Amino acid sequence: MATIREVSKHAQVSVATVSRVVNGNKWVAEATRQRVLEAMAELGYQPNSFARSLATNKSETIGMVVGDLSGPFFGEMMQYAEQVVRDAGKHLIITSGHSTLDEERDAVQFLLKRRCDALILHLDLMPDAEIVELSQRQSTPIILVNRLVPDLAEQCVYLDNEAGGFLATRHLLERGHRRIACVTGPLYKADARARLAGYRRALDSVGLDYDEQLVVEGDFLEPGGEVAVAALLARQVAFSAVVVGNDLMAIGAINGFKQRGLNIPGDVSLVGYDDVLMAGYLEPPLTTVRVPVAEFGSEAGRLALKLGEGIDCEIHNRFLPTLIERGSTADLAPQPSPTAA
Amino acid sequence: MATIREVSKHAQVSVATVSRVVNGNKWVAEATRQRVLEAMAELGYQPNSFARSLATNKSETIGMVVGDLSGPFFGEMMQYAEQVVRDAGKHLIITSGHSTLDEERDAVQFLLKRRCDALILHLDLMPDAEIVELSQRQSTPIILVNRLVPDLAEQCVYLDNEAGGFLATRHLLERGHRRIACVTGPLYKADARARLAGYRRALDSVGLDYDEQLVVEGDFLEPGGEVAVAALLARQVAFSAVVVGNDLMAIGAINGFKQRGLNIPGDVSLVGYDDVLMAGYLEPPLTTVRVPVAEFGSEAGRLALKLGEGIDCEIHNRFLPTLIERGSTADLAPQPSPTAA
DNA sequence: TTGTATGCGTTATCAG
DNA sequence: CTGATAACGCATACAA
Numbered sequence: 146m147a148t149i150r151e152v153s154k155h156a157q158v159s160v161a162t163v164s165r166v167v168n169g170n171k172w173v174a175e176a177t178r179q180r181v182l183e184a185m186a187e188l189g190y191q192p193n194s195f196a197r198s199l200a201t202n203k204s205e206t207i208g209m210v211v212g213d214l215s216g217p218f219f220g221e222m223m224q225y226a227e228q229v230v231r232d233a234g235k236h237l238i239i240t241s242g243h244s245t246l247d248e249e250r251d252a253v254q255f256l257l258k259r260r261c262d263a264l265i266l267h268l269d270l271m272p273d274a275e276i277v278e279l280s281q282r283q284s285t286p287i288i289l290v291n292r293l294v295p296d297l298a299e300q301c302v303y304l305d306n307e308a309g310g311f312l313a314t315r316h317l318l319e320r321g322h323r324r325i326a327c328v329t330g331p332l333y334k335a336d337a338r339a340r341l342a343g344y345r346r347a348l349d350s351v352g353l354d355y356d357e358q359l360v361v362e363g364d365f366l367e368p369g370g371e372v373a374v375a376a377l378l379a380r381q382v383a384f385s386a387v388v389v390g391n392d393l394m395a396i397g398a399i400n401g402f403k404q405r406g407l408n409i410p411g412d413v414s415l416v417g418y419d420d421v422l423m424a425g426y427l428e429p430p431l432t433t434v435r436v437p438v439a440e441f442g443s444e445a446g447r448l449a450l451k452l453g454e455g456i457d458c459e460i461h462n463r464f465l466p467t468l469i470e471r472g473s474t475a476d477l478a479p480q481p482s483p484t485a486a
Numbered sequence: 487m488a489t490i491r492e493v494s495k496h497a498q499v500s501v502a503t504v505s506r507v508v509n510g511n512k513w514v515a516e517a518t519r520q521r522v523l524e525a526m527a528e529l530g531y532q533p534n535s536f537a538r539s540l541a542t543n544k545s546e547t548i549g550m551v552v553g554d555l556s557g558p559f560f561g562e563m564m565q566y567a568e569q570v571v572r573d574a575g576k577h578l579i580i581t582s583g584h585s586t587l588d589e590e591r592d593a594v595q596f597l598l599k600r601r602c603d604a605l606i607l608h609l610d611l612m613p614d615a616e617i618v619e620l621s622q623r624q625s626t627p628i629i630l631v632n633r634l635v636p637d638l639a640e641q642c643v644y645l646d647n648e649a650g651g652f653l654a655t656r657h658l659l660e661r662g663h664r665r666i667a668c669v670t671g672p673l674y675k676a677d678a679r680a681r682l683a684g685y686r687r688a689l690d691s692v693g694l695d696y697d698e699q700l701v702v703e704g705d706f707l708e709p710g711g712e713v714a715v716a717a718l719l720a721r722q723v724a725f726s727a728v729v730v731g732n733d734l735m736a737i738g739a740i741n742g743f744k745q746r747g748l749n750i751p752g753d754v755s756l757v758g759y760d761d762v763l764m765a766g767y768l769e770p771p772l773t774t775v776r777v778p779v780a781e782f783g784s785e786a787g788r789l790a791l792k793l794g795e796g797i798d799c800e801i802h803n804r805f806l807p808t809l810i811e812r813g814s815t816a817d818l819a820p821q822p823s824p825t826a827a
Numbered sequence: 828t829t830g831t832a833t834g835c836g837t838t839a840t841c842a843g
Numbered sequence: 844c845t846g847a848t849a850a851c852g853c854a855t856a857c858a859a
Contacts, residue, residue, distance in 0.1 A: 158845075158846085159845065159846045159847075160846090160847095161845070161846060161847075161848090162844090162845060162846075165844095165845090172844060172845085173844070173845080174844060174845090177844080177845085196851090198851095199850095199851045199852065199853090200850075200851055201851090202851075
């Protein structure tokens with residue numbers, strides 16, 4: 146692979162001059178520039194970004210770690226983040242943390258070693274304290290997404306998940322439901338815990354007791370939704386509605402209910418969380434709590450640019466959940482619940 | 487950020503020694519190693535990967551360009567590719583080509599400049615000739631996924647999309663359907679064209695004429711499926727079944743039919759393409775052509791490792807589509823088609 | 828077992 | 844406008 150020196154020989158100029166035309170420096174004669182350009186083309190020259198970054202100590206790169214490379218949530222987030230980063234002439238380097246503490250650490254270290262100009266982090270497991278320490282230790286700006294780390298609030302882009310859980314549950318309460326089950330996400334994840342907390346608060350707000358027979362922990366994936374439904378039904382406790390930790394599990398849950406001959410929302414009302422693209426296409430269309438994933442992505446990207454290069458702009462750090470009412474919830478029917486205790 | 491020199495000072499040794507412990511070289515006394523390790527910890531030393539790569543001319547990195555960061559197809563592919571790459575101790579750098587020729591080129595150049603050890607490319611628009619030239623010009627091994635470039639067959643991981651289109655259509659023919667519509671993907675994409683070709687061949691195989699009134703070009707996205715259905719129905723041509731270019735559009739299509747009071751598969755049978763995770767959860771569950779996306783990802787990853795480091799292993803280059811029969815297709819009903827011409 | 832010196836490909840400073 | 848040349852941080856052959 147051709148180096149700058151070879152190009153300079155080929156074009157009969159110094160490396161400094163080649164460097165100038167590569168970087169669009171004005172102070173080079175048009176004739177010389179042409180000569181260099183030709184030489185570059187002939188040799189198929191590609192500047193070595195390592196050498197360049199070593200010299201400039203900049204990488205023109207934003208690092209991002211997500212929990213998972215697949216799934217509608219992260220996909221959309223990555224897409225929007227990349228959009229704004231790319232528009233700024235930089236590139237996004239994406240890595241997966243796999244929802245494992247070790248891999249999250251590994252991913253962050255990798256990005257740090259690559260001297261990214263800033264990091265956009267979606268961390269499920271790393272404790273707040275460790276993140277704070279990381280942020281202090283490194284000069285690389287760090288942005289946290291879908292998570293509020295109190296000491297780093299300005300660097301966070303997040304949704305009030307507790308409010309989201311509350312919203313979903315209250316909607317069901319307003320529809321007259323009283324026996325409301327809850328399928329949570331994996332409880333080692335902060336957002337899953339927050340949503341559960343919101344569920345409890347909503348119950349509490351109308352004087353209902355929390356009944357752990359009505360809650361089951363899921364995994365945020367479709368099959369997990371079906372499994373959760375089975376578990377719930379097996380307990381033989383009555384319920385007329387269920388708030389599910391995310392849309393993926395809601396899809397599995399709908400399926401599980403249908404397979405057992407239960408009608409939605411006739412027999413049981415169901416509300417999801419996330420509002421993934423698919424939610425509106427389900428049968429019935431899913432009532433869900435909208436998480437502004439796209440906004441997460443683009444705001445995180447803008448924040449990265451802002452902190453990384455001092456680009457000044459307004460950042461929207463905190464988002465509020467909204468309820469998208471579709472067809473999977475209905476008023477409590479007067480008849481007894483489908484699974485009498 | 488601490489450099490190797492600072493660590494060496496701190497530990498009272500030479501930089502060479504520090505380098506040795508960082509790289510796990512055996513020839514360093516245990517006592518010295520400890521001293522260095524401590525110094526590293528104290529200074530929070532992180533080796534600069536640019537300097538390292540510059541010196542070694544290796545990046546421990548595999549580059550990947552996908553058409554889109556979101557969507558079930560690419561998500562799954564990325565996930566599996568990352569798995570194998572990471573297991574080999576390397577990292578995956580992902581970039582989006584956005585289904586635009588310019589951005590595809592840009593993404594590839596970016597990865598090339600970063601001296602990835604190998605590239606996994608999903609290119610929708612770059613012509614074969616350009617890819618071949620790229621492959622020859624660069625010493626970086628290039629892997630093409632979901633695409634067969636004849637001159638580079640050994641570096642491709644692909645599915646026979648023509649066979650897939652044929653399979654889907656023949657299934658409908660076997661069910662007795664004769665008026666079969668087709669919603670294609672965007673025809674600038676090779677896979678969309680191949681699937682359409684398979685559709686035509688299947689028709690041909692039973693002596694049916696190709697009727698362009700029955701085919702409409704879509705965009706591989708949900709809303710596009712609904713739009714296509716609307717377009718088809720507006721033409722007032724009779725059909726009892728439709729083969730759709732991918733599952734995402736199939737979802738939109740199902741929705742479109744339902745909204746117009748058409749029953750699936752009662753009034754119209756429908757087969758998709760891809761077998762995304764969601765397909766089995768739809769109402770009705772989608773009959774579709776399975777694309778081994780996960781295998782694409784892992785085989786591409788293994789191929790990258792093989793070509794990039796000479797790891798020897800068997801690679802499965804070519805995959806055959808299989809039909810997954812679920813609930814969205816049925817035998818042609820004896821009654822007249824829903825949209826009599 | 829450890830240290831010294833050189834090169835990797837660029838950028839940037841400073842003279843010309 | 845252009846050319847030397849010193850960093851940049853690290854790996855490694857060669858010495859000791």
